Amino acid sequence: MAKTLGPVRRAFAPWDDPSATPLIRFEAITKRFGDFTAIDNVSLDIYEREFFALLGPSGCGKTTLMRMLAGFETPTEGRVLLDGEDISQVPPHKRPVNMMFQSYALFPHMSVADNIAFGLKQDGLPAGDIKARVEEMLSLVKLEPFARRRPDQLSGGQRQRVALARSLAKRPKVLLLDEPLGALDKKLREETQFELMDLQEKLGMTFLIVTHDQEEAMTVADRIAVMNHGSFEQIDPPSVIYEQPNSRYVADFIGDVNLLDGALETRGGARVFSSKALSNPLPVMPPDDTPDGSACIAIRPEKLSVSLTEPEQADGLAMLKGTVWDIAYMGDVSIFHVRLSDEVCTGQDKDETVPVLRATIANTTRLVERPIAWDDAVWVTWQADAAVVLPR
């Protein structure tokens, strides 16, 4: 029963090691603007060489948290520690932290090359070194032909790359990236993501990245913090966030999910999930210490199977009958919306309470004998351990 949650990118988990000391420590931080609380008593440890992502809806306080680390906001309460030292008295220009601004903040009167060289010049590096580093950065973000242009002569995506290059140029101990890739097209974004991961590993930097793109957070981060209204909902590696969300909010926020509300029960020694909408309880496998009572289950769409023939009953297999309501063909996968049939549903008001399950099925073969079509009667099944039981 030594199952783990999905693949592991690299063997790196200082947060599990009680003897490891964090590089950055937010200690019971609260930040208020007037009587509005932007950050509400959060604590967070980030370790050296970690790639840490902040994920959360707009206005939840991601930028504010970063600005406190960069030194542009002072916490109303709590302390920020860097390398074990309280940095609240250190002015921004003396912190070994560089930030890429969400608004880019490029110097409009300087060329792209001068923007990138700005930080290096402050350190008084020899001109030759600066030039070499600028060129390296330009090639990293693929902007060599634009070195002499001014920011207002660039496209939005190009400007974003200049901002990224400028913040990377000094190779700071800690790099804060506020939405670094949002304006790039998918291909360039993916390339840059891998460049960033590469660079981070090669140079041993610590990255704190804000993104609205969950896939991006999943790709690059060692750990993800899901924020909501100025506090953390969950801080865990991507696979844990995805496969073992600790709340309904996180499950819903990250990726697609089928959520069913009901109650956890114990029947004949086995745990089951029952819901007013369902006539039969579903088998579930929550951790043993989960108490009975009101709960909700979350099942990822790709964990569901859809078949035209009734599968054999088996232990630990959840099965529901339904009709295909809608099909979205995405190329690599197809998404089936299956409306549960009357047999399995006790719902009185059918239109609203009948749950519709989303199942993502990989299109593994090019040709299918009998494709599933609209209005087909189908069986939706999943393994009991694929459903995560969450407190309601």
Add this chain to the structure above:
Amino acid sequence: MSAGGSSAWGRRLVIAVPYIWLLVFFLAPFVLVLRISLSEVAIAMPPYVPVFDLGAGWDRFVADLGRLSFANYEWLAGDPLYINSYLSSLRIAFVSTVLTLLIGFPIAYGMASAPRGLRPILMMLVILPFWTSFLIRVYAWIGILKPEGLLTLFGQTIGILSGDEQFRILNTTTAVYIGIVYSYLPFMVLPLYAALERLDGSLLEAAQDLGCPPLKAFWVITVPLALPGIIAGCFLVFIPAVGEFVIPDLLGGSDTLMIGRTLWNEFFNNRDWPVSSAVAVLLLLVLIIPIVAFQQAQQRQQEAAR
């Protein structure tokens, strides 16, 4: 291209209006002044012998061209009074401009960093003096600066002056500086404020984030980005200050040479219209250099903004 006759005419009319304005109110008077400056002085009304009699026909006009007299200009070049007046005017205008910039920059900076709601009020306060006549405000300075004036009173009250000591500022070049700086300050503050207000605060944060101390960030970020405002403000102060007449006349001493004042004396005291016209023409020529420079700076800025 068939924009329609009426709209084409409308456009021509719109373009013509400022040209007609310039023609009637700038070029025509200038030609008159130029003509007087080439004439000879006479005891008459008006007190000069006109060189060109425009009513006398083309042949006469051509003949007159040959008899043009540059005597007035030679006279100006020969008399150090005029050259000194020009130089002194330029110097006073330059120093005043620098002083205005030094005082105006912190004011504009303070306004631009004030809370958003307060800015229109501060702007109002800067413009407020324009609601009173310029002349009255300069007279008010006499009341402040004169030996028995408010400043002396103030000095005596706070104890930097003993009982019978007085400030002797009125009728000195210092008083002229005070007057010019005071009068032209809004012309410096407003363009500076416009430039500084547009400045994105996150640029300074970015500079600091990259290791630049705040004071250096001011020099490498704020000042270059405010440069268009600085240039505009300096020209707006310098150009009128060179020809300033009222302030040196009311506040300056007899030793404060300024070309505007010399011109006035020539015109009204000596009643030498031709010479004073020549002074005016030369003043314009002297100012054309900064005016053209100003316009080019403005144009460059507009092109950069596009």
